[in-house]
Amino acid sequence: MRRHHRFAALALPAALAALAALGALAATAPPLALSARAASTDAGAAATPVWVPDGVEVHGSAGPGDPPRLETGRAYRDGLAKGESKYYAVRLDAASTAYLSVFAVPRPGSRVSFIDGVSLRLLSSGGALCDAYDARFGADDATAPVGGAVRRVAGADGPCHGAGTYLLVVERDSAGTSSGDVWPLDIRFMNEPGVAGAGASGAAAGGGAGSPEGFVSSPPPTVTTAPRPLSGAVAMDAAARVPGTGVYTDRLAPGVTHYFRVPVDWGQSLSVTAAFGAAHVTRAGGFTGGGVSVTVYDPARGYAGGDAASYTGTSAAVTAQTPPVRYANRWSQDPRVNGSPVAGWYYVQVGVHPQVASYTSGTVPVTLRVAVSGAPQAGPRYVSALTGTGFGVTGVAVPGAGPSGTARPRLRALGYAALGAGTVLVAGIGAWVLRARRVPG
Numbered sequence: 001m002r003r004h005h006r007f008a009a010l011a012l013p014a015a016l017a018a019l020a021a022l023g024a025l026a027a028t029a030p031p032l033a034l035s036a037r038a039a040s041t042d043a044g045a046a047a048t049p050v051w052v053p054d055g056v057e058v059h060g061s062a063g064p065g066d067p068p069r070l071e072t073g074r075a076y077r078d079g080l081a082k083g084e085s086k087y088y089a090v091r092l093d094a095a096s097t098a099y100l101s102v103f104a105v106p107r108p109g110s111r112v113s114f115i116d117g118v119s120l121r122l123l124s125s126g127g128a129l130c131d132a133y134d135a136r137f138g139a140d141d142a143t144a145p146v147g148g149a150v151r152r153v154a155g156a157d158g159p160c161h162g163a164g165t166y167l168l169v170v171e172r173d174s175a176g177t178s179s180g181d182v183w184p185l186d187i188r189f190m191n192e193p194g195v196a197g198a199g200a201s202g203a204a205a206g207g208g209a210g211s212p213e214g215f216v217s218s219p220p221p222t223v224t225t226a227p228r229p230l231s232g233a234v235a236m237d238a239a240a241r242v243p244g245t246g247v248y249t250d251r252l253a254p255g256v257t258h259y260f261r262v263p264v265d266w267g268q269s270l271s272v273t274a275a276f277g278a279a280h281v282t283r284a285g286g287f288t289g290g291g292v293s294v295t296v297y298d299p300a301r302g303y304a305g306g307d308a309a310s311y312t313g314t315s316a317a318v319t320a321q322t323p324p325v326r327y328a329n330r331w332s333q334d335p336r337v338n339g340s341p342v343a344g345w346y347y348v349q350v351g352v353h354p355q356v357a358s359y360t361s362g363t364v365p366v367t368l369r370v371a372v373s374g375a376p377q378a379g380p381r382y383v384s385a386l387t388g389t390g391f392g393v394t395g396v397a398v399p400g401a402g403p404s405g406t407a408r409p410r411l412r413a414l415g416y417a418a419l420g421a422g423t424v425l426v427a428g429i430g431a432w433v434l435r436a437r438r439v440p441g
Contacts, residue, residue: 048108048255051145051235053077053186060086064123064167070100073388075237076187080104080118082180085171088187094163095194095383097154097330101301102170103147103236104135104183108255108354113175114139118183121169122150122160130160133303136173139290144257144351147186149302153330154194186236190300190390192342195327195380220271220319221371223247230368232258236301236347244372251363255354261345262370263393266325267377269340270296270370272348273319277365279356281313286359288312293351294320299344299391305336311353313360322346327380343379344391 055075061067067087070076080086092098104118117136124130131150137143150168152160160166172183223245230248232240239259242248252258264270276292291311296304309316322340323329330341352364379392386392 048253049234050108051103051105051186051257053103053105053184055186055188058088058187060088060170063087067167070168070187070189072098072189072191073390074189076185076189078185078187079182080170080172080185081182082172082174082178085169088168088170090166090168090189092152092163092166094161095154097192097194098152098166099149099188099190099192099300099302100151100168101147101149101186101188101190102168103145103186103301104172105145105186106143106179106183107181108143110143110179110181111177112137112141112143113178114142116174116178117146117172119171119173120148120150121167121171122152123167123169124159125164125166126159128159130166134173139353141355142290142353143255145186145349147301148297149300151300151302151330154192188301192300192389192391193382193384193386195382197381218321220273220321220369221245221373223369223371227367230260232260232350235259236261236297239345239347242348242368242370244370246370248368248370250350250366250368252350252352252366253363254352254357254360257349257351260348260350260368260370262348262372264322264325264340264343264346264372265376265393266327266343266379268343268372268374269322269324270346270372271319271321272296272371273317273369274350275315275317275367275369276309276311276352277315277367279313279360279364280362281359282361283359286313286356288353288355291353291356292316292318292364293349293353294318295349295351296320296322297347297349298339299342299346301347302339304339304346306349311356311364313356320348324374342391343393345393 055077058068058070058076058078060078062085064087067089069089069091078086090098090100100120100122102118102120106112114137117134120133122130122132130152133148133150135146135148137146152166155161170185225246227247227249230240230242230250232250234257236259239261242260242262244263250258262270272294274292274294287310289310290308293306293308295306298304304322305320307318307320309318323337325340325343327341329337332338350366350368356364
């Protein structure tokens, strides 16, 4: 099946028409050892720290004939040229739920269109579509990591339920005016063990009695603890560990994306409010629709929620929330629900649009109010241990990380010169709205 992004339940042309009807023109859009610091390509130029994929090098094939095989629990890196599609093979059993995530990391300053991005498809051995996900930047020159995950759910009906060789297809979608540089890819294959009992057929299997259909975001919980400084990382695998509910402060330069990770157990929900403070304004009248954003990804790097807001250099606040984590969420047809199907480390992505640099200098202060709500509940009865899978919150170690779950000490540094201003396309309704979508197939 094809699942929807919560902000774009329509196909792209219909979504564009809906935006036009609202009178909006508009703005706005993990698993390895990466850049934790930046170097500059030009002497004296400000550097933009970036995520540098550092997994096992792999070269996807141009067609389905002879694709390389990905192994579960491994991180891979590849590159994707403009207009290119690449194929990878995975061997799946009949009992596990498989997750394949792909993130593209364009060079800062690359010219991208709001419709640019990557499309992911998971196909059965017979060519049936098992799942698909489209990730978009959502605004001109909103250069930042863009991606998500597709999955084969254990117990699903139809041609995708059995054991066999499946194909992951990654396609780059680019406008004619976009830069032609190759985008580095971060690729991850994760397997969640099968469960015993009712969960295998779609009924609730622990982790809450049923799925919260019709989930509606409520006002975020009030968090009033004393703020603590916490520097985010520029890559998911190096994401700063957030112990749980609390208030944390950070600073982001325009064009920089920071990652944090929060443990969320069965039955619990996550709420993150990012308050972006005033920057040093160098030009009056600056405005970026979708200039600041917060996105949450599940433990397999699948989209779980997010939002964005306009920014003028003064202040703005954005909230992202998830429903309670329940095993049965994976069968939900509500796009706001099916991104929270498993307990584990949830990733929080916080970003500032590169265009903000055209009317500010320095960094933007950010205050994160993180709330993990609800008492932990018993999870499903897995047929094998979660150890080493990247799922669960007890003693979990992020795949590709050290035994404590922290990022491996081997880091690479890569920097680029400061970014130029981007062109805003959508204002006032939140940005990166079209960044990703799932539609029925």
